[in-house]
Amino acid sequence: MTQRRRDTEKTKNGAFLRVSVSLRQILALSLLSSAAHAAVTGTVINQTTGKPQANATVALNKLGMQNGIELVDQAHSDAQGHFSINTTPDGQTPFLIRTAYDGVTYNHMLPPGSPTTNLTIDVYTASKQPGQAKVTKHMILLEPVNGQMTVNETYLFTNPGKTAWNDDAGTLHFFLPAGANGKAQVQATAPGGMPIGAAVVKTGKPDVFGVDFPVKPGETRFDITYTTPYTTGQPYAGKVVSKDENTYLIVPNGITMQGEGLNDLGAEPRTQAHIYGLPGSAYNVTLTGEEAAPPAAASDPAAAGGDAAADSGPQIEQIMPRVYNQAKLIIGISLGILALGFVFLYRNQPKESK
Secondary structure (H helix, E strand, C coil): CCHHHHHHHHHHHHHHHHHHHHHHHHHHHHHHHHHHHCCEEEEEEECCCCEECCCCEEEEEEEECCCEEEEEEEEECCCCCEEEECCCCCCCCCEEEEEEECCEEEEEEECCCCCCCCEEEEECEEECCCCCCEEEEEEEEEEEECCEEEEEEEEEEEECCCEEECCCCCCEEEECCHHHCCCCEEEEECCCCCCEECEEEECCCCCEEEEECCECCEEEEEEEEEEEECCCCCEEEEECCCCECCEEEEECCCEEEEECCCEEEEECCCCCCEEEECCCCEEEEEEEECCCCCCHHHHCHHHHCCCCHHHCCCCHHHHHHHHCCCCCHHHHHHHHHHHHHHHHHHHCCCCCCC
16 A cells, blocks of 8 residues: 555544544534423322323423413423423522323422422322312301301311322312302312312202312312301201211301200300311201400400410310310311411401302
């Protein structure tokens, strides 16, 4: 081989080597660029099966004061449950990941500055059967005012199972008296979520309606408000159509309630709202008097010398074991906290239903 031919071959090999190196660099930079832009990554895990979940829709949403929840981008999980969204959160705005699977949506908050890569998003297989989901507490606040009865009901569902209960016919069923004209406001709060409006659906039973909202593993809360005509001192009848473990009737301070089969649990110390245990699935009561603000000593413990006011009335956590001797003490404590917030919440709501 001549010297010129050997030089030519070296030139070609060198050029080929430089081209190969350049291609590798371009590919590497391309992959790094792709990884840099895939700012929201993670894996969807089906907690019912314990395995990665494919074909889940993962949507990145921006949360704002003016536009509310605004869709930014979305992706689908692959066969290994992995997802990648090529959008970079700005680090100053809260974002929300909404993952839809088997007809149920799961929310995962991304506060400003929180990690956005290698996330784990939990979902569950859905079923039309309730499984282990059940109502552990049900509170009914009755407020007769100016010829109307405003009824506020709170249901607490506990689902210790591994499936999400989702039924288009309604997971929660509730009684709505004819005087309400089929109108009720419903808010539902998923485990770890915020209250949102929920759709009310008709059932095949008269005066019984359903709430179209899934009951996921964990605790779900339903708040229902409606009004119906009522004359003070006249009988008022209601039903409990859900299978409840603990149902309570509550009236504000100044209102007296009478009816058969009620367990008098006393007054809540701060608001002086009176609480009754309802052992059955129906009630027929009469209400008299007018709603009044609680005494200053009850509404402001400091005015009565520290904790004196808190100890002046019957403590719900003390009454509960006596009336329901099979209940754990924690039920009584949580009821006291919940009843306080429940009464304060609805005393400030408008007395009308939409």
